[in-house]
Amino acid sequence: MASLASSRAGTGEDTPKVEILKDALYEEMTQHGSSERLYSQNDLISLNIIPKNDLGLLLKVVQGLCDDRLLVAATDNRTGISWRYRSRDEAKKYTSLPNNETAMVYELIDEAGADGIWSRTLKGRLKIHESVLKTCIKHLETKGYITDMKSVEHPNKKMYIKANLRPSDRATGGPWYTDSNLDEAFIVGLEKIIFNFIRMKSTHFRGGGGEGSTATKTPKKGVVVAGQGAARGRKRAATEMSSEEDGGRATPAAAAASHPPPAQQAGGPGSSRSRAGPAYLPFPAGYNYYPTAYEIAEFIHKSGITNNTTLSEDDVQQLVDILCYDGLVEPVVVGRRKGYRTTRISKQEAEDPARNKELEESGQEVPLGPPPVSNGFVEAPCGRCPVFELCEEGGPVNPSNCVYFQRWLGLD
């Protein structure tokens, strides 16, 4: 206590010395780490700038730096109060601000970092009047210190962020968002590529004649780089060989398939589709080369489809999971390897570019994978009837006057 009092007494004469020490301490701090690093009192003492470990002097120096906005005080539960430095440019911004309110607003925005801060939070934390806040923000914006931003999580909130920061992934939503909108076209496109990749890798395509090797191509095949291409080339050799062999056998095989006793029930539509055409065949159980999420990510990375965004394996995993939920692919665990393959292999159809184009032109989306499973309930008018619950013989809505039935039976 005594020493503190004595140092306070000598404030006037020590000022130049404090100025020098301030500069020295600041320089030393910048040498010791980034602006994120927290310095406790002990850390500052052990920088050996303050002569004789004079705590009073340290207090004065630190206070001075804080006044110049070069140091920011922070509290940490473990170490107690501590400081981190701020760059001189930043500090200049603070000191150039006209009043305290603006400085406080800027400070909060600064603290929020890349996540940004909601304007109502600002108001609540600072307890200042709306109009004051508005002028502060306006001033900061015209100075170019802050900008407004949009967060994916709260699209309706007015958020502010320091102008020189890029919004964090949390705020932008990661690779799936463009201008804080979910980029559905991008997702759908990637899904399609992943699905085709999985289908190509997890099934054996038996086409008619030489068509086999072209039909398995994904649309982005041209961009596949050498490593991948070599692997594929080897594979294709095997494919062609066995497809020749299959081709020779195709006719008796088809004949046998249409005859065996457990002939397919004529229940579902399209079950009678002939098997002579190209078809996808499953690999035997225990196949070790079903593509994993990592391989898919690698494929996408190498193909350069996503040239300005990099997709991590987790991102790709997310897309593959979506395909799983959509029932288009399924995970197969072979040994300790979790690969993916297409579901309902027998119902897969070869890509028909002409038909796809037609659909696209007519404005419809080209559905991925085989046509969805359908059953009697969905096909009957009742399955999709909006007034199904009300329908009753004798009621206002009843099967006798049902317009959907009328249309379905072709009586219109």
Added chain:
Amino acid sequence: MKVTKDLAELCALLIDEIYGELPSRIFAVLLNRGRSSIFQLSQYTSMTPRQLRHGLAVLIQQNLLFYYVDNDTKTAAYEANPEPAYNLIRTGKILEMVESAHGAPVKDVMQSLILLGHTRVSDLKAAYEQKIKRSVEAAQLANPDTDLVGEANTAPKKPTLPVKSVAHLNSIICRLAEAELVEVVHGLTFVSPEDIQRDVEERVTRVKFPGGVKGGKGKLEFEEAVAVELCKIRRESKSLKRKLEEAGGSGAKRRKLLNGAGVNGVNGVNGVNGEHDADGDPVLDPQQVIRVNYEKCLVELRNRRLVQFAGEMIGDTTSYIYATVLRQLTKKVSRCHTDPRMDIGDMGDEDGTRQPVVTTMEILDNLPTTIDPSIGLAKVSQSRINKHSAEAVHPNPPNHNKIPFLNAGDDDEEDEEDDGSDVEMNGGHASEGESDKEVKPAVNGTAGTVRFVEPARKESRLDMLRQHLFLLAENQVPFIRQCADGQWTVDFSVVIQHLREAELDAVIEGTVGRQGLRLVRILRKKGKLDEKALPNISLMKKSDVQNKMLEMEIAGYVDIQEVPRDNSRTANRTIFLWYTDTDRCIQTLLNNTYKTATRCLQRLAMHRRKEKDVLLLTKRTDVKGREKDVMQKEYYDRFAKLLEIERKLLGHTMRMDEMVAVLRDY
């Protein structure tokens, strides 16, 4: 069988469709009011006892009723039996199944049995005798010079009469009984299961537990004793099959004879093979009363549906092999579901309730020769196959409550470790290349193709068959399970649960689209999920997710739970959790399916009412059978149109039944 309002309506409509309005009305009343006596019935329906007796007679003849005679008052009470009533919808499918499995003559007998409800063997024989006599007479009338012309003339007669002689009929019945498709009607057939249970319990208490059932152990013993008695009664209906088995005459022998008869039949020499058959078959007790066993029919239908499912998931060839597996496995399976009251412990042994097992060799022995197991599978070099994983043996059935898709969460932990090894595997492309090099020289040699083909050819039928079996086992739907080395079994309940979910998913996809299905499946896997987490997982716009979820909540596929974070219960202080209850969805879907079938039938009735005059015309004896020639064009067109509509609607009802079978019966 839980009878809902829609099911009751459907049953009444079905009876109306086939047996007319009188039995249908009585049946509907019985379903609505429960067990009633004739007196009560006449009150409910305001019909005379005479009319009621007529109706009840029809219902009993068709096995649609239970009755119970009270010993004290000597009055009978009747109760509706909804199961056979519903089974009426299935008639066509069962006949088709019988025809494809056993041939046209057997189907003809089955059809007669279904039409008659239940019948004495002697009556059936008499009916067929008369029919044969009549057709022979007709044939002789038509071509008096049969002997001269011979086969050419008899050939066109054949389709009109599939069953050649009484002996042939005899062997067909034996065959049906052996396949359990026909069962014996006995004293307790028309007593409702509840009554039987009560009687048996009473008797057991009287005989074995005169002092009453005491303690947990006593209760168990009591239940076991009851189960034994109930099983005895249930086995009664299979007495015919047992008798046939005891009488010797192995099934194979008879089948051979029957096939021989078929061949002879084609030649048109009836008398000779008739005698021949009679030697081979034990003569049936003419007083025996028989009827169709729907339970066993269901088992066969289930097999077919599963084969179709496998075909869709994997491929046709594999599904044919699956069909063979199922046929072998279900030979001794009498019903799709075990009865919790009867099949305690090893009790159901004789009925084959214990999980049946089939060996690879048995499958191979029974695989039709027309099936070529070498197709339907891609050929890959052995180095690319993880044999250890493919041929793993799983001695225990998968946990019933957990479906593999759902418990993927457990796998995730493993997967994380996995990823490390994956990286290694992929990073080390060199090693992959090496293993391929070993194969390559052989392949890329001058005679590359030939050499590559050779090992494939050498692979025996057995190996190829095994490949298909492993593929079935590896599928996400565990179609079969290798329970010991070379032994296979099917966990029906698990596979059927998958099938049900697939059916439900198809409906969800059909009504709310693929994105809706995606959301439901996310919820099915994750359980309850916060509203805010859904858009991130499904990669959909928040507003899209909300709209879809609302749409699906209205449709009943998903539900929401509100968890307030504090006492204020304001919306922004509340957590909203979405979840989906698959079982409830399936139950709702089942009921909606009943309702849809009902609507189809009602619609059909409406069309018939509209074209009443045309239908009356076609009923005239001089018009019947040659409508096209006799009727005016305008009228005939209307008639043809009605037939078209009828075909569509009835066909659709059949498809509804297919769903009901999956959702409820299999």
